[in-house]
Amino acid sequence: MAVDTILHNAKIATNGVPSFVEAIAITAGKISAGGTNEEILQLRGPGTEVIDGNRRTVIPGLNDSHMHPIRGGLNYNMELRWDGVPSLADALRMLKEQAARTPAPQWVRVVGGWTEFQFAERRMPTLDEINAVSPDTPVFVLHLYDRALLNRAALRAVGYTKDTPDPPAGEIQRDKRGNPTGILIAKPNAYILYSTLFNGPKLSRPDQLNSSRLFFRELNRFGITSAVDAGGGFQNYPDDYEVVNELHQKGELSVRLAYNLYPQKAKQELPDFERWTKMTKPGEGDDFYRVNGAGEMLVASAADFEDMLQPRPDMAPVMESELKAVVQYLAENRWPFRMHATYNETISRALDVYEEVNREIPFEGLHWFFDHCETITDRNIERIKALGGGIAVQNRMAFQGEYFVERYGAKQAKRTPPIRRMLEMGVPVGAGTDATRVSSYNPFLSLYWLVTGKTVGGGELISGRKPVRPRESARAVYGRE
């Protein structure tokens, strides 16, 4: 077949042997040959496009097996990103500029993807600093999934007063007279954070299309060519998928997407899956955009929030019965599934359920895996292996490692998560970021963490040496150690 494209004069990583070649040929969307410049240029035909790589390094497109690009795209143009910003002074300057160009009733939103430890000052912004740079425009600053800072204008916009009750496992921090200070704390349920954010004005449909297009281009900028969307809070199927559907139909998707379906209401999960399995099926779509299966949330009673500033949550006693009903239904309908599980204790209980269901409805090659698994033990890795499952890991510890060491110690942090053990035990392992909130969408931060075990703040987790953690930030925010 005539070669469509030749890329030559480059250092092209092959994922095989040899590990680099000078040139490749592309035919019908696939790499059809690799070799020396001379060998490949001989394949040139009259219609072949020839690209000079100018001796640059070329890597395969990166796949992020766990992130939230669909929700990320719908909100990208409303967000100010602090990913990789080196100092709080810079971050506050950006906030001030953004407030100046943000029209009412829009908010200024910094929605995760940064950590206080990336800043030279190694601390959180204070409410006074945020109110000073934006006295009138509402500002919502989310730090991972542990807390949010709202300026006075944002408190007015969401209507939180001293009479507003705290949601379950969340806290509206109050001053001595009971008035909200502006700090919202997940304890550890992040519902208080994303339900408050959900009050913000939405983009119009054309703006959502544009925002998603730009976000996917932003991912391309980092070498991301595909991603698996893990669903998410306030990402309703099918309504919130219409924009990405339209981009797909128009051939304007620049990132290949597979997506999992995530139920939104606690105790309504099984009816949601029953409805969805009648609307679509795994694999529906094409190479560019398709259904992947269920998750990352299967039942709310099994969702153990990864907030290392708070003690590990114990899952409710109903977890097993609710999870069993859903997994049984998915196995019966041969729907692949993934489940969010940070802690080994949650994983043990989920595996009890999976093993029970498997005895009744054999999984037999049905694709399933756990996401995260930060504190998983070897015993549970073995159980996953025995059930033919996999694990997807992300660099959440690169953003929370300092908190984790404070709570669980440097020794435990050395094997959090135990990726080398997973690989040694022959379990399929995928990597990613879990972006855009509890981590940055920059895949190189995740690759750097995978290789070095270092946090974004420079802490060395794998070495076991205790990363430096400022005390003043906790005292400043919480008024206590």
Ligand SMILES: [Zn+2]
């Ligand atoms: Zn998750």
